[in-house]
Amino acid sequence: MNWNTRYLQQAAWTHDLRTYLFEQAGLKTARRILEVGCGTGAILRELSAPALHGLDIEAGSLDECQVQAPAASLTLGDGHFLPYPDKSFDIVYCHYLLLWVKDPLQVLCEMARVGHSVLALAEPDYSRRVDEPSALKLLGEWQTEALRRQGANPSFGASLAETFYQAGIRLIETGPIQSGAVVKSAEEWETEWAVIQSDLAGIVPEREIQKMKELDETARKNHERVLHVPTFFAWGKT
């Protein structure tokens, strides 16, 4: 699985909302910006600022991030314990991160401690995923279970705004992302299936996965496929 390809796909889903939110948060005049859980740099690579920082817990992702976003200063670290002084960034943001961490409240508290504006750009709620035709609902259940086994909280998106309040961040705007996870082109569909196959390997027999892939392909060709994962954003000031 090429994770950079996957992260670029997710970044495309949230592009329009992110452009709006960054503008609201004063990106144009921000001098110091931090992404927590920056991965391979799918978002960082788009930004420029006098001081652009990224932090991630995986060294391999940071190696790729250095290639994708050469202007960024990168740190290997844990979002639960950010290695920066209080209020050292104008904007601190994350994108598809909080569902993966052990304690999202602690990570948000840390983001609030080091930043003035805090943005969580995309956090999904797989518990309310919609799959049609109904034979494909099982695929949604498998994938949600696979995320759980990988250590994610698949329904964290539903708690995002509440967690902002608990972290003492003055919420300015929150809501669902309009388009969510929409698979459009054949190329995107293949990337989506590479993720599914990697997620389900060892959990669901290969034969069953293949059957589901065929159902999905037929539904897609017949324009019957609906796949919607409600995904939420929130931003606020400290």
Ligand SMILES: C[S@@+](CC[C@H](N)C(=O)[O-])C[C@H]1O[C@@H](n2cnc3c(N)ncnc32)[C@H](O)[C@@H]1O
């Ligand atoms: C789904 S990826 C998203 C990457 C990037 N934000 C993007 O949207 O392209 C989640 C990232 O969070 C990182 N991560 C998970 N737990 C973390 C933690 N406790 N501290 C810092 N990074 C973490 C992972 O290593 C991974 O790179």
